[in-house]
Amino acid sequence: MSRPINFSAGPSMIPVDVLESLAAEMVDYQKTGLSLVEVSHRGAVYNKAHMETIALIRELMNVPEDYSILLLGGGATLQFSMVPMNLLPSGGSADYINSGAWAHKAIVEARKVGYVNVPYDGVNENYMNLPDPKSIKPNSDVAYLHITSNETIGGVQWKTFPESQDVPVVADMSSDILSRPIDVGKFGLIYAGAQKNLGPAGVSIVIIRNDLLKRSTKNLGSYLSYAVHANSDSLYNTPPVFPIWGIKLVLEGVKRQGGAEVIARANKQKAAKLYEAIEKSDGFYRCPVNKAVRSNMNVVWRLRNETLEPRFIEDATNSGLIGLKGHRSVGGCRASIYNAVSVENVDELIDFMADFSAENR
Ligand SMILES: Cc1ncc(COP(=O)(O)O)c(C=O)c1O
Numbered sequence: 001m002s003r004p005i006n007f008s009a010g011p012s013m014i015p016v017d018v019l020e021s022l023a024a025e026m027v028d029y030q031k032t033g034l035s036l037v038e039v040s041h042r043g044a045v046y047n048k049a050h051m052e053t054i055a056l057i058r059e060l061m062n063v064p065e066d067y068s069i070l071l072l073g074g075g076a077t078l079q080f081s082m083v084p085m086n087l088l089p090s091g092g093s094a095d096y097i098n099s100g101a102w103a104h105k106a107i108v109e110a111r112k113v114g115y116v117n118v119p120y121d122g123v124n125e126n127y128m129n130l131p132d133p134k135s136i137k138p139n140s141d142v143a144y145l146h147i148t149s150n151e152t153i154g155g156v157q158w159k160t161f162p163e164s165q166d167v168p169v170v171a172d173m174s175s176d177i178l179s180r181p182i183d184v185g186k187f188g189l190i191y192a193g194a195q196k197n198l199g200p201a202g203v204s205i206v207i208i209r210n211d212l213l214k215r216s217t218k219n220l221g222s223y224l225s226y227a228v229h230a231n232s233d234s235l236y237n238t239p240p241v242f243p244i245w246g247i248k249l250v251l252e253g254v255k256r257q258g259g260a261e262v263i264a265r266a267n268k269q270k271a272a273k274l275y276e277a278i279e280k281s282d283g284f285y286r287c288p289v290n291k292a293v294r295s296n297m298n299v300v301w302r303l304r305n306e307t308l309e310p311r312f313i314e315d316a317t318n319s320g321l322i323g324l325k326g327h328r329s330v331g332g333c334r335a336s337i338y339n340a341v342s343v344e345n346v347d348e349l350i351d352f353m354a355d356f357s358a359e360n361r
Pocket of ligand 1: 074075
């Protein structure tokens with residue numbers, strides 16, 4: 001079967017072998033005669049899959065022992081609320097870097113819980129830039145510093161991160177988790193929805209330094225408490241079993257490929273090729289993002305003649321290249337080149353872009 005190449009921002013491409021494994025074992029999981037999605041989440045069969053998934057995250061992201069790994073429902077959007085509910089004490093404040101649409105959403109939710117300072121606001125530069133990480137120095141009395149490691153809509157990505165001795169750094173890594181090696185020990189908390197680099201939608205990963213669990217107060221609703229989930233290995237309630245199974249298969253594939261370093265090399269190569277094709281198009285295509293912070297995951301660009309963009313998207317779709325429309329809030333074009341997208345897939349897009357520009361100059 002011929003399949004289109006899927007450049008969607010999320011849900012997004014999942015390796016075909018993972019989809020095939022899910023299909024092959026959907027009815028009879030590991031010769032149990034039952035599907036993994038119909039057995040008890042308290043039973044041995046599911047428990048093994050669940051704990052192996054957590055162990056794979058720990059191994060592939062090199063997560064230190066004093067961090068808990070949580071698998072939660074509700075998407076990254078729930079984390080916009082859970083982070084301040086758990087980490088922001090009453091009367092305290094947190095620093096949020098406003099780097100784009102997703103950071104902005106996190107700020108809106110945090111403001112419902114407590115006081116938020118915005119030490120850098122990218123809105124003045126149309127979210128096409130990021131601050132120098134060294135320039136971000138939170139006061140020691142803020143509860144945490146929140147960043148968005150990769151802005152899925154704007155196409156900006158932190159290449160190095162702000163650091164602080166006293167203040168935990170919290171990162172929304174939804175759109176670049178496991179796309180490159182990360183020193184987890186430099187963060188207080190990392191969260192990410194699964195549906196870009198990790199697998200099917202429906203589960204989020206939270207990696208939290210254990211000392212921060214003390215901040216989850218007893219009066220929080222149980223599901224909203226990181227401490228509750230950490231104390232029960234994310235089995236406090238019924239976990240999102242299907243996407244967790246998908247993540248497990250994706251991570252097994254990442255391990256076979258050689259891990260985050262190998263993945264990062266391919267990701268850099270894909271992004272470099274695509275940005276180069278844009279730069280070398282004599283202005284037919286143009287990337288508005290500051291070169292130093294261009295994302296290796298979400299490449300955004302405009303056509304010199306913006307009225308041609310709908311044709312570009314339509315012709316691409318007809319050529320089997322789907323998901324290239326920019327987010328409805330910003331327009332233009334965007335290729336999400338997450339881990340599952342191969343160098344060859346990006347080469348096909350580049351060939352199409354060259355043909356389209358030759359025909360429409
Ligand atoms: C960077 C970032 N944060 C948060 C979200 C929200 O994720 P969810 O839809 O899983 O709630 C997204 C979704 O695309 C995202 O790209």
